[in-house]
Structure formats: structure tokens, C-alpha cells
Amino acid sequence: MTALVAVDWGVLAIEFPIVGQLFATPTERWLGTLVLLVAVIAGSWAIRQVGRWLRVQYDPRGSLLEAAQAALIVAISVGATAAVLAIWDASAQATAISDVLDPDPTTVVRALVSLFLLVGAWGSTVFVKRIAGLVFEEHDAFSRHQHEVTYHVLQLVLYSLAIVVVLAVWGIDPSDILLGAGFLSVVLxxxxxxxxxxxxxxxxxxxxxxxxxxxxxxxxxxxxxxxxxxxxxxxxxxxxxxxxxxxxxxxxxxxxxxRSRQGRLRVDVEVGVDYDDDVERARELATETMRDLDREEIRSNPSPRTVLTGFGDSAVVLELRFWIDDPTARRRWIAQTAVVAAVKNAFEREGITIPLPQRTLGGRPPDGLAIQSETPRTTDDEPDER
Known part of the structure; x- marks a missing residue:
């Protein structure tokens, strides 16, 4: 096969006489390398900080900014690598490495094309996500879920096309892979x-x-x-x-x-009422209190209600049931706190007791476990100790 391009690896052996004069001793070279390292770290940090500021000011999603940040950091790293080679006069070592590797120019071109295709596919997905986000923001008829579905489907299509083209670049027929699908399915x-x-x-x-x-x-x-x-x-x-x-x-x-599917959520709160109190009055009072609450989180339809759910150790258990709109954890806790405080205050005003857990202790009669014989015991009943 005819080579597509002639690669001259001698370009790696560029001489830098001025750099060699500035960094003539090992100490100067180490200092120069340290300065470059600090510069790379500082430059990367500065790029990220500027990117954060730009994201806050102009681009909240920051997809394009992140891509630009990555490209700048890569460019700085490549430049620093070239500078280190120049400082240590390592062009000869670079040439030696290239002589050992000595790749086929066609392979180099294929590798570069494959790399560009994959990077292009990644960049296309970033671009598509950004454009799709702008389109969906302008049209309220589309939900965030539809946005995510569209993006992931397009992402799969773009990467699939890139992989097919990369296979073609390397001379691999995709149909050969399909023919081996039986074996591939077993492996996968x-x-x-x-x-x-x-x-x-x-x-x-x-x-x-x-x-x-x-x-x-x-x-x-x-x-x-x-x-x-x-x-x-x-x-x-x-x-x-x-x-x-x-x-x-x-x-x-x-x-x-x-919990958000229906657009509303029922919240249940249990409260105990003393056995000596009027349970039916307590139930009605709790229901009236919840219905009279002026809270935007609590729905009036379905209306709040109170049901008796069982007998506790020291109280009859009432369950307060009410519904909230647009369910979130914050709205639930706000509504629940308001209901508990209002019902407690109402019970205190009406003299209804919410008892603490209690247990009644009692003793048995002294002879409760005694075993009495029907006939008096005689001396003949004494055990034989012989």
C-alpha cells in the first residue's frame, strides 16, 4: 500500500540554542522545570476559575466552556512538554525514541483520523445537548424527560456512526462483526x-x-x-x-x-388519646383543626380526616390524614409541623389528654402460689434419712 504521507521524525530534533544558554547547568534546568510545573498548575487553576466565573455570568450549563477549558489545559500541557525537552536538550533522546518506534505513516494517519473522529463525535454530542437544551427551553410543550430521551438517543446515534467510520478507516468491514455476532453475544x-x-x-x-x-x-x-x-x-x-x-x-x-406522580401526596400523623377521654370528640376536634388551618401546602379537596386505627398500650390511636400539593420533602415537613402543633394546642384547650406511655404494676396475693395439702402432715410423713 502506498504511504499516504511521509512523516519526518527529525522535527523532534529541533535545536534551541537560546534555551541552552539560559539553562546551561543542571541546577538551572531543575529550576526551569520546577517553574514550568508551577506554571502549568497555576495556569490550569486560573483557567478553571475563569471558567466558573464565565459559567455563572453567561453560561449556567457550561458545556462549551468545559470543552474550551479542556482544550486550553491540553495545549498548556503540550507546550510545557516541549519546553521541558528544550530545557534539558532532549531532542536527541526524542529522535532516538522515534527511531525505535518508527511507525508506518499509514498507521499514523489512520490513528489520527480515528482520534479526530472520536473527538468530533464527543464534541458533536456536547453541541447537540446544548442546542437541544436551548430548543426545549423555548418550547414549554417539551418536558425535561423528553429532552433527556432525545439527547441520549442522538448521543447513541453519533457514537455509533463514529465507530462505523473508524472501522472503515482501519479496513474492517462492519458486516464481519455482524457475522460473528453469535460468538460475540456469548462473550458479552x-x-x-x-x-x-x-x-x-x-x-x-x-x-x-x-x-x-x-x-x-x-x-x-x-x-x-x-x-x-x-x-x-x-x-x-x-x-x-x-x-x-x-x-x-x-x-x-x-x-x-x-411520590410526585399524582401531583398530590397523603401524609399520615398518629396521635394517642387517653382512654378516659371522649374519643369521638377528640376525632372531630382534630378534623376541624386540620380543615381550619390556613396553609397553602394542605389541600381542601380531598379534605382532611381523622380515623381510629387501634388500641395502644396507654391510648386510643388516631390517625390524622391530610393531602399536600406538588409533593416535596420540604412541603411535607412544613405541613406536618403545622398540623401537629395545631392539634396539640386544640387538645390542650379542650382538656383532651395525650398520654405518655405508662404501665400498671401490681402484686399477687401472698398465698397465690402456695400449695396446700388436704390432710395435715404427720410425723410418719417425714422423709427417711437413713
Whole structure:
């Protein structure tokens, strides 16, 4: 095969006489290397700080800024590497390394084209996500969930096209891979069944929509707000501000509770009433108190109600039931706090007692466990001690 390009590895042997004069001794070279290292660290830190400021001021999502930051940091690193080679007069060593490697120019071109294709696919996904975000922000008819589904589908398409083109660059026919799908499926089934399961479960979640971004859910032992759904994982933010990543196969295999699905949520609060008090009056008073609460979190329809749920150790148990709109953990705790405080104050005004747990202790009669004989005991009944 004819070489596509002639690569002259002698370019790595560029001489830097001025640099050699500035850093003539080992001490000067070590100092120069240290200065470069500090400069790279400081430059990377400065780029990140400026990027954060620009993100806050102009681009909250920061996708394009992050890409620009990465490119600048890579450029600084490459420049610092070239400077270190010049400081230590390492052009000869670079030439020696290139002589040992001496790659085929065609291979070099293919590798570069493959790299550019993959980087281009990544950049395209970043661009598509940014454009899709702008489009969905302008059209209220589209939900955040539809945005995520569209982005992940386009991401899969772009990466698939890039991989197919890379295979073509290396002279690999994609049909050859399809012909070996039987063997490949066995290998993947043994080595990557967990990953494939997560991917399939991810598409089930994306298209089945058991929850949307921003919903309040309970998955396995975790509870919080859904912040992202990818083809591999579901990410939720707990009420302790912790970010929890759950594999999608775990999400589909375990029970999932969506507290935001219906747009309302019933909250239950238990309270005990003393056995000596008028339980029916306590029930009516609790219901009236909840209905009279002027809180925007508590719904008037369905109206609050109180039911008797059982007998406790020291009280009859009442369950206060009320509904809240737009369920969130904060709204639930605000409404629950208001109900508990209002019912307690109402019971105190009406003289209804909320008893503390108590236990009645008593003794048995002194002869309760005594065993009495019907006939008096005689001396003949004494045991034989012989």
C-alpha cells in the first residue's frame, strides 16, 4: 500500500540554542522545570476559575466552556512538554525514541483520523445537548424527560456512526462483526451482562417514563429527587444533599415509589388519646383543626380526616390524614409541623389528654402460689434419712 504521507521524525530534533544558554547547568534546568510545573498548575487553576466565573455570568450549563477549558489545559500541557525537552536538550533522546518506534505513516494517519473522529463525535454530542437544551427551553410543550430521551438517543446515534467510520478507516468491514455476532453475544453475555442489563434497563426507563427529572422518588433504600437518567445509571439527590448513583437494572428490579406522580401526596400523623377521654370528640376536634388551618401546602379537596386505627398500650390511636400539593420533602415537613402543633394546642384547650406511655404494676396475693395439702402432715410423713 502506498504511504499516504511521509512523516519526518527529525522535527523532534529541533535545536534551541537560546534555551541552552539560559539553562546551561543542571541546577538551572531543575529550576526551569520546577517553574514550568508551577506554571502549568497555576495556569490550569486560573483557567478553571475563569471558567466558573464565565459559567455563572453567561453560561449556567457550561458545556462549551468545559470543552474550551479542556482544550486550553491540553495545549498548556503540550507546550510545557516541549519546553521541558528544550530545557534539558532532549531532542536527541526524542529522535532516538522515534527511531525505535518508527511507525508506518499509514498507521499514523489512520490513528489520527480515528482520534479526530472520536473527538468530533464527543464534541458533536456536547453541541447537540446544548442546542437541544436551548430548543426545549423555548418550547414549554417539551418536558425535561423528553429532552433527556432525545439527547441520549442522538448521543447513541453519533457514537455509533463514529465507530462505523473508524472501522472503515482501519479496513474492517462492519458486516464481519455482524457475522460473528453469535460468538460475540456469548462473550458479552458472560463478561458484560451486568452492563448490558443496565443499558437495556436505561432505555426502558427513558421510554417507559416511570418518573421524570425532578420527581421525588424512593428507590431501594434511597429517597430523593431525580436529577439525571442516562442509559447506565439514575442519579438522585437525597435530602442530605448527597448525590446517589443507582444502576438502572437495580432501579427496574427493585420497588420504585414515585411520590410526585399524582401531583398530590397523603401524609399520615398518629396521635394517642387517653382512654378516659371522649374519643369521638377528640376525632372531630382534630378534623376541624386540620380543615381550619390556613396553609397553602394542605389541600381542601380531598379534605382532611381523622380515623381510629387501634388500641395502644396507654391510648386510643388516631390517625390524622391530610393531602399536600406538588409533593416535596420540604412541603411535607412544613405541613406536618403545622398540623401537629395545631392539634396539640386544640387538645390542650379542650382538656383532651395525650398520654405518655405508662404501665400498671401490681402484686399477687401472698398465698397465690402456695400449695396446700388436704390432710395435715404427720410425723410418719417425714422423709427417711437413713
Amino acid at each position: 453475555g458472560l463478561a458484560a451482562r451486568q452492563t448490558l442489563s443496565s443499558v437495556l434497563a436505561g432505555f426502558v426507563l427513558l421510554f417507559g417514563r416511570p418518573f421524570d427529572i425532578g420527581d421525588w422518588v424512593a428507590i431501594d433504600d434511597q429517597e430523593g429527587i431525580v436529577t439525571d437518567v442516562s442509559v447506565f445509571n439514575t442519579e438522585i439527590r437525597t435530602f442530605n444533599d448527597e448525590s446517589v448513583t443507582i444502576p438502572n437494572d437495580v432501579v427496574t428490579a427493585t420497588g420504585l415509589v414515585n
